[in-house]
Amino acid sequence: MTAAELPLSTVAEAYGAVCVGLSGQVVQVQVHLSNGLPGMTIVGLPDTSINESRDRVRAAVVTSGFAWPTGRITVGLSPAFEHKRGSGLDFAVAMGVLARVGDVTDRHIDRAVFLGELGLDGSVRDVPGAVATALGVARAGHATRIFAAPRTAEQIARVPGIRVVPVASLREAVQVVRGAVPEPAPPPVPDPIPDGEFGELSDVQGQPFACWALEVAAAGGHHLLLSGSPGSGKTMLAQRLPGLLPPLTDDQVLEVAAIRDASDGAGGVSRVPPFCAPHHTASHVAMVGGAVGAYSRPGQVSLAHHGVLFLDEAPEFSRMTLECLRQPLEDGTISIARAAVSERLPARFQLVLAGNPCPCGDTAHCQCTSVEIRRYRARLSRPLLDRIDLRIGLHPPRGARPADPTRTVRERVRRARERSASRHEVTGGRLNARIPPQVLRGALAPTADGVALLERVSGEARWSRRGTDRVLRVAWTVADLAGVDRPGTDEVQRAIALRAPGQSP
């Protein structure tokens, strides 16, 4: 059938998908053919890369051995909103055109999403952000199959509720949907690496108090500040925190995979929560994320999602970067600005800050003035420090007694979290670190003795209300680890010891 014989009134449809921030969005591609000057217009507020796709789609269709319709082609993308960009819609546009001229039928491509850029030779190519895109497609519930290039197919194989069909070329895709060749088997779902990389806690020697603080941090989800001179083992401790946390759930594994894929296209993920330790010279964009070409690239705060963000020499980070941590600490997201729009990426991490006690860090021969020390410590602002429940001073190791093995501590952490989860009716399922103040002072107040002790100590030391709330949160975690139903004087006392107010850098 030539284009001239085609009924002009009908519109063909195919489906593609794009990634907005880190959310996938199904895009409907409508193809209309009319008499008039040959050419192709794409409407639906596409950006320049979609306009370039006109030429790629045409070349790919022709080199794949299909006839290009001679009339005027109008392609409508919907929803017609401003975020559509990138080349990942080529494949869907081409399938729409082929559906319009009858090379494939509606039935062939029903409930399928075509994801990929097209090469001029008709090859289907990988697109960035495929995992997040596929997750969005699966959640939308529209499609049952995603056609994608083989490598992309491997990356998205883990997404539940959707069948992945790896195809290397447009021609192969057409043959598959027509049933001329059998559908290629979906790639195997990669298992998350069971243990992943994390340091063994029992490698740490002579630091029982610091290891205890780490255990409390893991059990209650508390942010942690480690203050100590170089060589006191801050990095070694921080690296061991992910191994103490509960393994990632299937959903979390996927979210982490989506972020990594959008960041550098890396696939494999572990069940061990991520650990990110950017250097203080890292750029602001590297830390919080930003736009790279048509895509949003997650920064370290997002790569640490569901894991640990460790800032060694925290006072050396730029003020702007440190202040940007406040939003993720508050609501678990980071906003990144791109041209005209702002996108939110996930960024719920556990923060570990480390710093020296003074600018020179040499406690034995320190000659820093009190003004210099005060200025150094003031680089960590009050609003930031207000979110750090645990602050401990580190000393050089005393003795060689090893800490308990990671496996043992992780089990204690698991039991403590179970206890805290059993209070979900009052906490709304939050970890202890995120219990609201009114609950800490109401339904979850410590025993009368515990309250009296805390009032006395906080009164003498003139703690702020927030400072007292932090101790209350930690006291609950201490109680959960000890298997105690409600914090009393012991737990409050131990929580106070984890506050070490004079030690913060």
Ligand SMILES: [Zn+2]
């Ligand atoms: Zn000094």
